Amino acid sequence: MLSSQRKQQILDILSQEKQVQSSELSQRFAVSEDSIRRDLRELAAEGLLQRVHGGALPVSAAIAPFETRKNVQISSKQQIARKAVQLIQPGQVVIIDGGTTTAEMIKLLPADLAFTAVTHSPSIAMGLLNYPQVEVIIIGGRLFRHSIVTVGAAMLESIARINADLFFMGVTGVHKTAGLTTGDYEEAGVKRALAARAADTVVMVSQEKMNSASAFAIGDLSLASTLIVDQPLEADMAQLLAKKHVTVL
Template identity: 35%
Template sequence: MLKAERHAYLLQQLSKQGRLSAIDEAERLGISEDTLRRDLRELDMAGALQRVHGGAIPRPPVPASYADRRGDDRTRKVSLARVAASLVRDGQVFFLDGGTTALCIAESLPVNLRATVITNAPPIAAALIDHPGIDVYLAGGAVAKRSAVTVGTEATDFLRRFRADLGFIGVCALAADAGLTIPFAEEASTKRVMIEQARRVVALAGSDKLDIAYPYVVAPTTAITDLVTDHTATEERLAPYRLRGITIHRQR
């Protein structure tokens, strides 16, 4: 097989599987691992994929602004939010991280629920103002407008004052090996604190957020206890997360 044909095959496999194993693909193609890794390196340099330890994953998309994301794919986000909201029990304290799916969770909470929400997202606090049974605590600090969340030392110090039953974490990218990653460094610290201070950590990630990675690491995959995703995420793609002890909750 010519190099161009191998490259086309590898990109096709990546599109179908969501990730590539250098060992497995070298065996399938009947070539050395060194040759396969050279192919992946060339495809990475061309911007066609992203090399990771042991293989490759898709290159992540350029993140859209919060305003652009808010109306995008709302039906799926509402469906994911309902699955996530079903995990909340009366009397619990929980973090709601920023993001458009987290906002849908706030809007999906039952009107008879009694709970406490801690968030660093002004839109989420605003959505819960009229909820009769939910106490809301909003972290202050500088606002990252592209994500509509507060960031910085003031926000993280505030969040550390709480221990939560649940932490719902908005996900830009999640890969079994790379962990939970984001495109902007300034948002990492607040997410880390929520993860550290929550007994149960729920990652909110549609299938389009799985098996990709951005430059800034928030936490390893093992820090996550639960994953809420959609029905298009196949069992094959979810297997590495199950192997790491994560409970999967899939949209029906």
């Protein structure tokens, strides 16, 4: 079998099984693990999978530039956003992460809903300008252009003074073994810190993020209190989330 044929079969297996292990692939194709690791390196270099220790996971499409991501699974994001808005109650303090799904969510806020929004996203803050009942607190820091959010020591120091009811967290991948992931090391740390400041963390998962992974772990699936999805989950994922006491909407 040619290397190109083997790599295509690896991608097919990954699509079906949501993860692959180098040792199992070595046995399946009757080649050395070195050959399999080389295949995985080359596929990862092409952006077709995410390498992890011992194998690989499906790569998330949500690590593309912001302008590209705005048009990825837009109907999925809008459907999830409609459910997310219903979780916000009058008078709450709500942390809103940057990202394309939260951008859709704020468009759907009721005009008379009064709450306090805390965000480290300039674009989210600007999107709330037309909601006079929403008090907006902007957390400053160094601008991370990929996600249009602030990061850094000043940002982390500021959020330490906030106790929120809800945190709407943006992620690029949700996977049963990799957990919640994103494409930037520093941003992963910021998301963990924001989750620690909220009573409940809500993760909105559009289709391209489910069963995929990015390079940097935010945390275990149990970091989320609630997952909002627009498609039924596979049985093993649903069982795992129930075991970890994560509510699925």
